[in-house]
Amino acid sequence: QVSQDGLSQDLSESVPQLPGEILITDKEVIYICPFNGPIKGRVYITNYRLYLRSLETDSALILDVPLGVISLVEKMGGATSRGENSYGLDITCKDLRNLRFALKQEGHSRRDMFEILTRYAFPLAHSLPLFAFLNEEKFNVDGWTIYNPVEEYRRQGLPNHHWRITFINKCYELCDTYPAVLVVPYRTSDDDLRRVATFRSRNRISVLSWIHPENKMVIMRCSQPLVGMSGKRNKDDEKYLDVIRETNRQISKLTIYDARPSVNAVANKATGGGYESDDAYHNAELSFLDIHNIHVMRESLKKVKDIVYPNIEESHWLSSLESTHWLEHIKARAIQVADKVSSGKSSVLVHCSDGWDRTAQLTSLAMLMLDSFYRSIEGFEILVQKEWISFGHKFASGNLHSLLSEKLGI
Template identity: 60%
Template sequence: MEKQAGAAGDGVGSGPNRKPWGSPTCGPAAAETVDSPTGSHVEWCKQLIAATISSQISGSVPPDIVNRDNKAGRRADFMNLSALRYGAQVRMFQNQVPLLPGETMQTSVKDVMYICPFSGLVNGTLTITDYKLYFTSVERESPFILDVNLGVISRLETISVHNQGENTKGLELVCKDMRSPRFAYKTEENHPDVVEVLAKHAFPLSHSLPLFAFLYKEQFPVDGWKVYDPTAEYRRQGLPNESWTISKINSSYELCDTYPSILVIPTNITDEDIKRVAVFRAKHRIPVLSWIHPESQATIVRCSQPLVGPSDRRCKEDERFLQIIMDANAQSHKLTIFDARQSSVAVTNKAKDGGYESESFYPNVELNFLEIPNIHVMRESLRKMKDVVYPTIDEAHWHSAIDQTHWLEYIRLLLAGAAKIADKLESGKTSVVVHCSDGWDRTAQLTSLAMLMLDSHYRTLRGFQVLMEKEWISFGHKFAARVGHGDENHANSERSPLFVQFIDCVWQMTRQFPAAFEFNELFLITVLDHLYSCLFGTFLYNSEQERSAKEVQIKTVSLWSYINR
C-alpha cells in the first residue's frame, strides 16, 4: 500500500477506532429505513437482480483512476494503515521500519528505484522482513512509503531495466490483489540477492519454512477463535428439533475428511445409511443442513454431486435421505435441487463417475441448473479484469473492456442463483439442496449468499464472521489450494478467486442496500487483505481437519481477534 505520510494527518500512530468497520446508517438502528426491511430480504434481492441485469451492477460507471497502491486518501478518514497492519506506534516521517511482534528483518538495500506507474520514479530504501516488503523514500516533500505483505505475492519476475543508471536489475512483484509493483536496483556483492530473499519468505512452504501466522505474537484482548461455536449457531436457528439433530458422527473426520466435526442431519436416519450415502456422494460430502427457516422449517441443505456415473447408478439410501429432508418440511411436498454447474458440464461429469440426481429416481424433486462456470473460467476472468484496471484505466473503452472479462456477468449469475434459492424458501416454503461438483466452491458461494439474504443475523458484523467461519471455513473451502498460501507454484490450476467473488457479491449488496448491513467496504477490504496476508490463521489450510492437525487455533491468531478488539 502506497502512502504519502502527510495524508495520515494527526492520526499517525494511533490505533483504529473501536468500530471502524460499520456505517452510522447501518445495523439495527436503521432497520426500518426504506432500503432495509427486517427479516427476510428476498424482495429486495429480486430488486438487486433486476438492477444487476439492467446495469451490470456498478460496471456502468467508470471508476476513479485510483489503484490499490495509492488509496490512502480514501481510507484515511477511518483508519491509519500502519496502525491497522502493525498495531504499533509508527513514526512515518522517519526512515524506520515498523515491525510486528515476531517479525524479523532479513535484508535492506539502499538506492532502489520504485517504478511507480502513477507518479514516476521514486528513489529510496527497500527493506525485506519475513512478513513484508517495505519501501521508503524521504526525497519528496512528503515521505513516501510502500508496503506489501509477502503473502500477497503470486510470483516474482525479473524484468528489463533501461536508462536507470547503476540500477541494472529489475524486479516485478505480481500480486494476488491485482497490484504489480516494480523495482530497479544495483547488484552488490555485500547484499544477498533480493529475489532470493523475497522468494524464501514470500513462499515459505516451498522453502520448508512456517507461514508467518505461526511467528506472529501480537496479543489481543478478544479471542477471535470463539466467534464461531457451531452448536451455539445451530441452537440460534432452533436446532435440534424433532426432524433434525446435531450429530458428532464426523467427530474424528472419518466419515468425511473435508467436513466439520459437527453436522446437522435428519433424526430418523441410521448411521449405517449415512455411511452408504457418503460412498454415493463425491468426497463423501453427504447432504447436511446449513440453515432452517424459523417459520416454515424449510431448509438449505448442502452436499456434493451424486456418483451416478455413465450407467446411472442408484443409491436407495440417498434417495430416502432426500425424501426425509423433504418430509421434514410440512409446508411443502416438494424438494428443489439447485445444481450450480452448467448442465452440459454435469452431463459430462457422468462419464467421470459423477453426475446429477435423476428426477425419475427422486420423486417430487425438481432439478435446476444455475449454469455457473467452473473455477478455471473464474480464474481467467479475474486475470482479464486485472489487465483492465491495472496499472491504468482506459475510460474511453471502459464498458467494453469490463464486458469482455465477464466478471460482472458471473457476479450476476451468483446473485441470481442465490436469490432463486432464497425465494424458493421464503415464498415457496420449499426446502432446497445445493451442490456443485465437490460442494466446496460454488456451493459455498450460493448457500452463504442465500443465507445472507434470508437471515438478518448474518448481516451484522459478528454474524457475518460466523457465516464465513461456517459456510466457507468449516465446510472445507480449499483456501490453501485456491489462494496458494506460501506456495511458489503460481501456475497451479487449483488456484481460483471463488472467495473474492463472494466478497464482491456481498459488496454489491451493501452498495444497493447499505442500511441493511452492520459493516461496510472497509471491513470487506480488510477481510480480503488478510485472505492473502498469512498474518492470521483464519483462512489457512483446506479443511477443519488440517487446521486441527496444525493446531491453528493454538499457535496462530484469529483475524476476528483483531477485528473485534
C-alpha cells in the first residue's frame, strides 16, 4: 500500500527495519547496474539506509546501503539531457561501489532525492542526530565497557618495576586528545611529564602502547617534537627518551620511526614541528618510513577501486594490485616495527606529525602481528578502542558525517 504522498504505509513489508528507523521517501528509479545494465526498481530512503528492490520479475535484485557508507552524492545530466538514462544521481560509496540511478526529469524527482540523501547521509552538517542515537535496538553486551585500560595493561604485565600507570590526564588537562590512563617510565614523575609535553605537538608525549612479554621491548607512540627552524632543544624531552631506553638494559639505542617522508618532516620545521636530531638525541636512532600523506594514499586507493570494481581481471590481478602500491604503504613498515621489537634489537618509538593517523596504523598493525589476543574478536575491539579512539584519531572527520567538503581519511 502507498499513501497519497507516495510513501509505503507498511515499511516492514518492503524494507528491513531497525527499531527507530523511519521511511523518508520512496521513488521509482532505473538502477544502472554495472553487471546487468538498466534495471527498473523502487528505491526506499530511510533515516538509516538506501534500499532498492527491483520491479522486474526476471531480475531479482536488492541493494541495501547504510547511508553512513555514502561519501558523495552528485547529479548526473541536466535538464537538456537526451540520452537514455542520462539524467539522475551518481552515488559514491566508501566501500568502493558507485551507484547510479536514472530518474524522470519531470516532477523534481531528482532534486527531492538528492536533497534527502544529502541531508540524511551527512546528518551533522544539517543539525540532525546520527542514527546511532536514534537506534532503539537492545544489545546483550554493553560496548562501552569492553575496553578497560587498566585491565588491558595488566594483561600485558603492567605496571612493573620499570613502568607505571599514571592518571595525570584523567581530566584531559595534560593532553585533550590522549586517554585518561597512560603508561610511562617508573622513574619519570608527573611534573617531568608536564615539562616534556610542552615540547611535543599538541602535548602528545611518548607513552607505552605495548610491551613484549618475553624480551620486554616496548612500542611507544607520540607526536613530533617542536624543533622549528631554529633547531630548538628540550633537555627534559631528551632525558625522557633516554629514560625510556634505559627501561631495558639490553639496548644501547632507542629506535625512533618517523612515519613521514624525510622531506615532509623537514618542511614541518617551518610550522614549528620537526624531528629528533642526532645532536640532541645521542642514544636514539631515527629512521624515516616514507609513508606519504592522505592525498597519495587516496590516489592509491582509487587505483585499487579501479581494478576491483565493477569487474576484476583475473589474468592480471596480481600485477594490477602490485601497481597500486596499496599494500606497500603500510604493511612493510608495520612489519619493520614488529620485527625490531620481536627480535629484541630495540624498543621502538613511533610518530608522524600529530601522532593520530599513520602512527596508529603502524602501532596497531605491529601489535596485531605480535599479540594473538588482538586477533580475537574481543581483542580487536580493544585494539581499535585503545590505539585509535582513545588516542584521538579523527574518525568523525574521516567519515564525512559532518562536512561534505572535507575529504579526509586514514
